[in-house]
Amino acid sequence: MKRTILICDDEKNIRSGLAMAMELEGYATFAAEDGAVAWDYLNKHDIDLVITDLRMPNLSGEALLKKIVSAYPRLPVVILTGHGTIETAVEAMRMGAVDFFTKPVDLDRLTLVVKKSLSNNDLYAEHEELKKEVAQLKARNKYDRIIGKSQKMVNLMDIVSQVAPTKASVLITGESGVGKELVADAIHELSNRSEGPFIKVHCAALTSSLLESELFGHEKGAFTGAVALKKGRFELADGGTIFLDEIGEIDASTQVKLLRVLQEKQFERVGGEKSVSVDVRIVCATNKDLQKEIEKGNFREDLYYRLNVVHLDVPPLRDRKEDIPLLMTSFLTYFNQENDKHIEGFAPAAKRALLAYDWPGNIRELRNCIESAVVLARSTIIEPDDLPPAVSKAENPALLSLEVGMTLEEAEKRLIVSSLALCGGNKTKAAEMLGIGRKTLHRKLQEYQIDQD
Ligand SMILES: Nc1ncnc2c1ncn2[C@@H]1O[C@H](COP(=O)(O)OP(=O)(O)OP(=O)(O)O)[C@@H](O)[C@H]1O
Ligand SMILES: [Mg+2]
Known part of the structure; x- marks a missing residue:
């Protein structure tokens, strides 16, 4: 569909000259002889851009601009000024005009400004469209923090909502940064234990003896420094969910204790005799290949089968690139708010680069990339230069120059x-x-x- 430009000037020659120039560029035009006519027309028709003179009878250009800025803040207005005090034009820019021209108008530059304003507006519209889609998606998903509309993610979330209300142990696998922890959060939130505690343990962060007393607690005097009885994470998680992150890292003796909890729902505190019973749902995650760890003798097979009652594999981002636009937009909105910025969208080349890149660090890497782009961006649009070199390079294949004459x-x-x-x-x-x-x-x-x- 043709874009329509409203041209407003009290001089007939200027109106017709500009209209002709814009029509040659493929735009439809409407010409108005003063601000009042323009304002009237504007309220009744779809207009994509306004070019207006400042001094006119009935309604001046300044007054027209003021009305447009308050009623149609996204409509670009370009100012023409004949009696050329630059001050008024600058004042118009301050009020929200996109640019100004002194007469006689440099048509080449005007065409450029028109083209650029319209395409910025397109980007904005596209961003608004995506924002709407994100909101819809959140409403449809019972769990709104996981963004993704690819078939792979839709299937995954279907299984999540199916298994969440059960007590089945879940093993979540996937590369670093794909969203395993987010899936664990969803399982707890969508379960009927969501009112109960949700305890997270990062198994790789603790040495094996510390991990054992962290998980199962210890009795007073169990070891030097154990001055009082301490409840472990399993006891704290009673009635809720425990999330064991990096489960591939736990040592043999903790594996045995864990197996016992899964089989008998009870355990002893370190240094204790008395058995403690708990009602805990176990969710684990790892980016290791546990089958391989079993073959190498590092992980117990019986424990693996207990933990892996339901297996959720979160696919890497490069296998579901159709999720990238939504993720980009939602991270952009988030980091705009976070940093009090007003970035409106992505330049086409930046978007191509974000889609072309392989994302070895998956969604975490994409999130960090958008955060730094929001902080670094110099204009209201994210350009390829605002992205990390590895990402911006993804769009342009490296070039090689060959001189004619070489072998x-x-x-x-x-x-x-x-x-x-x-x-x-x-x-x-x-x-x-x-x-x-x-x-x-x-x-x-x-x-x-x-x-x-
Ligand atoms: N589908 C998604 N929608 C929105 N944000 C996501 C999504 N997946 C992941 N994230 C975000 O990406 C980051 C990494 O996710 P998360 O910590 O869950 O990954 P992980 O698989 O547990 O990684 P690791 O293996 O390194 O622990 C988090 O900030 C998370 O909020
Ligand atoms: Mg994690």
Whole structure:
């Protein structure tokens, strides 16, 4: 659909000249001879941008601008000034005009300003659209902190809402930063234990003896320093949920005790004889491959089966890139508020880069990336330069310059060197990128005496 520009000037020649210029650029136009006519038209039709003179009969340009800013704050207004005191034009900018032009108007620059204002407005509209989608998604999901509309995430959340109300133990796996802890939160929140305690234990952070007394508590005098009885996390979690993060890190003796809790719902405090009974739902997470740990003898198979009654695997972000736009928008909104910023959206090139990048650190990395972009952004739009180099580079393939006159051999050599560099020295990846076998690459490296460091 054609965008419509409203041109307002009391001089007929200027009206028709500008209208013609804008129509040549593919816009529809409407011309008004004073502010009152323009205002009337504006209220009845869809207008995408206004170009207005300042001094006019009936309703002046300043008065028109003032009305527009309060009624249609997103509508861009470009000011023309004939009697050219710059001060009034500057005042108009301060009131919210996007730019001003002194007559005679430089049409090339005007066209540019019009184009840019309209595309900024498009970005804004797109951002608003996404914000709406995020809100809808949150309303639909009973658990609103997990954002994602990819089929993979929808399926995962379906299983979460199915298993949450049961008492089944859940093992959550997935790479670092995919949202395992968030899934654990959801399981507790959506369970009928949500009013009960939710206790989180980061198993890798504690040495094995500390972990044992942390989990199961200790009796007074159990060891030096145990001056009083201390309840463990399992007791504290009674009636609720315990989340054991990094479960792959726990040692053999804690594994035995844990197995007993799962089988008999009871345990003894360190240094104690008396059994303590608890009603606790266990949720675990790991980014290790527990099957492998079992093969290596580091993890008990019987414990694994007890913990893994329901298995939830959270997919890496690169396998569900369709979630990226929603996540970007929701993090942008969050960090705008957090930092009192008013960034409106992402430049197309920045968006392409965010979509092209592989996100080895998954959602945590994306979140950090948007946070720093919000803090660093110099304009109201996030540009590729505001993103970390690794991300902004993802959009532009590295270029190689070849001079005509060089030998084919030299060209091949340069391409190999650059590909290797792009793959961080990884020969398997470089060979794949070049479409040759690893052996062939090796031979060429030797042949061309390429220094492999
Ligand atoms: N689907 C999502 N929607 C919104 N935020 C998310 C989502 N997934 C993860 N996050 C955010 O990303 C960050 C990392 O998530 P989380 O800590 O749950 O990952 P993790 O899988 O437990 O990582 P690790 O293995 O490193 O412990 C958190 O700030 C979390 O709020
Ligand atoms: Mg975690």
